[in-house]
Amino acid sequence: MNPFGTEGPEPADRAVEERRGTAERFRKTDLPLARLWTYYYGLGGGIDEMSLDAYLHEALDIPAGQVALIAMAMTELMEGESL
């Protein structure tokens, strides 16, 4: 997951990495933003759709907990589609 493995955890860098990864995944899925936000909301997500949009366009930092929920929402949604 972390290509720059050995060095001690740089939270800022890790966040950038994760955000980039999530944003990239989102672009590949062809998932409408509103659909992702709705699902993420269902998982207990706490940020609004516009902030999610900004986050996915790498224009906004959001708390790590929310990042994890967004990633989870994307994974579950995609699993659902391949079923």
Next chain:
Amino acid sequence: MAQDSSLTTSDQMQDLLLESPGFPEFLLGLATISASLLGSDGSVTCTITVERDGGPATVASSSEEGRRLDETQYAFDDGPCLTAARQQRLVLIPDLKSDHRWSDYLEAALKEGVRSVLAVPIPTDPFSHAGLNCYANRMGAFSEETVALLGEHAAAMSRVLRIALRLHGAEIHPDHLRAALKSRAVVDAAVSLIMLQQHGGREGALEVLQLAAKSGNRRMQEVATDIVRGAGLPGPRRDGGQE
């Protein structure tokens, strides 16, 4: 002359597409443009009905009377306009008093002062159907010429409407909204329980749910459902459980 006016109309419809904040506003604009095509004296009311798969219909009307007429049709779940939209065929009723199809509905429409009806299908995509409905307060209000004009108008609307359905499509999926609401309720309930038991915060509780979902290869909502039903907490006892 006719060409000029239809050109202006399609410009108007494009502007409408760009300026409408949501789908209902867009449809309302289309209904108003359609009514103005048929004369500016307000003697004809236009409504537009769009039904989508698994979703509620959206109805827009150029007047209050039209809205009531469409709602009546929905109450009967049948009528000239629903027929036009669902079966994609044109329905013309020159005089409501001498027509015997949809008798219950037509009676209700007569009471509203309607004497003739024209319903034109608007082709969309395989997941939805739409129709333009015109109500007039005198019989025989729709000449052959008007019918042809509205046929062309419906074809022009078809293009913008298909774009609008795509633009505004993602927002209106009632099944997804319902699923999200249900999931949120369960997750929130589970989060409350976890917080209470661990004297912890919301973030931490969500994390517990996520970890349990990941390690059990299950969906978060399933894990949350179990917890709400009384299953033990999937507590990540990283410290060996010592308090």
